[in-house]
Amino acid sequence: MSTLDLDGRQAVPDTLPAPVREAPGPDRRRPAGRSRRPRSTGALLSRAGVNGLLAVAALYTLMPLAWLLIAATKDHGDLFGTGGFTLGAFHLFDNLRAVFTADGGIYGRWLLNSLLYSLAGSLVSTLICVAAGYAFDKYHFAGKDKLFGIVLAGILVPGTVISLPMYLLASEAGLVNTYWAVLIPSLVNPFGVYLARVFSEGYIPNEVLEAARMDGASELKTFRTVSLPMLAPGFMTIFLFSFTGSWNSFYLPLMMLNDQSLYPVGLGIYNWNTVVVNNPEYYSLAITGALVAVLPLIAVFIGLQRFWRSGLTAGAVK
Structure with a gap:
């Protein structure tokens, strides 16, 4: 309770009440995991795209060499009687001998x-x-x-x-x-x-x-x-x-x-x-x-x- 001083005015209390603090509300910041997911997903997609292009380029480059290697192992009949990437009878050494002779x-x-x-x-x-x-x-x-x-x-x-x-x-x-x-x-x-x-x-x-x-x-x-x-x-x-x-x-x-x-x-x-x-x-x-x-x-x-x-x-x- 407040008291009056000699002049009739209300005296100020010796201790002031502590300020009221609001209760902390819920943390509205976005969790760290949510901000990282788009970046990691984009990095994975970018890496997959680059690897896909490199795989297509490697396939385009190596397919003629693979066909040449398979075709060199075939005799004349298998060369025209089978598919380009289908193995036939192995005649590579006979073909090499024929080339050098x-x-x-x-x-x-x-x-x-x-x-x-x-x-x-x-x-x-x-x-x-x-x-x-x-x-x-x-x-x-x-x-x-x-x-x-x-x-x-x-x-x-x-x-x-x-x-x-x-x-x-x-x-x-x-x-x-x-x-x-x-x-x-x-x-x-x-x-x-x-x-x-x-x-x-x-x-x-x-x-x-x-x-x-x-x-x-x-x-x-x-x-x-x-x-x-x-x-x-x-x-x-x-x-x-x-x-x-x-x-x-x-x-x-x-x-x-x-x-x-x-x-x-x-x-x-x-x-x-x-x-x-x-x-x-x-x-x-x-x-x-x-x-x-x-x-x-x-x-x-x-x-x-x-x-x-x-x-x-x-x-x-x-």
């Missing part, structure tokens, strides 16, 4: 020609590309940007467009129907020069070159002993591109060569395939020969895949 064993000659065109040509072409890309990156000379622009313009020109001019030049030089008619054009690779410059920018720090020059190394020795080992992943990448392109080259040898003993394996198989109407037995030879022609590419990719890892020397200089 047909027409006097010319298929082995075609394989050796392809190895010559692809291996020797790609090694020399890759070395030229790496040296040119290194020079465009590390040296300064007059007309550097314009010359590199011409190299980039060469990437935009399809090889089939310049096949006829190259044939005319080879004819004037007397190189038609020789190994050089296929080897010399394969040495020019503008895309390889571009890749080599990109790899040189990322793999070779300028400090390493300056240190080598201070130690008295010449420019050629610096490139051979310092830069080239650091460019090994780029060298192998360009080599694989060049090797695959040379191995699968068809139109240029078709224009340049008339002698079957100079054919690469792709052109030789095409030659067999053109006579299947009159000689149906060549159909099995063309299929089995195509399977054998794929194996070197698979072996090269598997054997050189360790060189594809990037960043081996990036950041090596502190």
Whole structure:
């Protein structure tokens, strides 16, 4: 109860009542689980979509190879009497024997020609590309940007467009129907020069070159002993591109060569395939020969895949 003071006014009590607090209501925040479900569902759908597209792409890529492998195991009767993906009697070794003995064993000659065109040509072409890309990156000379622009313009020109001019030049030089008619054009690779410059920018720090020059190394020795080992992943990448392109080259040898003993394996198989109407037995030879022609590419990719890892020397200089 309140009391009155001497003046008749109501005195203020000594203690004030505690403020009334409202009872805590229900938590209206959305549970954490509900906010995460849409995100996880969307991530699962996105992942499933990406995996589905990759599966379709892998199936599209591997189905021809699977058909080729199955067809190469069939004899002539099963090849036309069964489905494309249906196994028949196993005659793979008989087909291989027939491929390497047909027409006097010319298929082995075609394989050796392809190895010559692809291996020797790609090694020399890759070395030229790496040296040119290194020079465009590390040296300064007059007309550097314009010359590199011409190299980039060469990437935009399809090889089939310049096949006829190259044939005319080879004819004037007397190189038609020789190994050089296929080897010399394969040495020019503008895309390889571009890749080599990109790899040189990322793999070779300028400090390493300056240190080598201070130690008295010449420019050629610096490139051979310092830069080239650091460019090994780029060298192998360009080599694989060049090797695959040379191995699968068809139109240029078709224009340049008339002698079957100079054919690469792709052109030789095409030659067999053109006579299947009159000689149906060549159909099995063309299929089995195509399977054998794929194996070197698979072996090269598997054997050189360790060189594809990037960043081996990036950041090596502190």
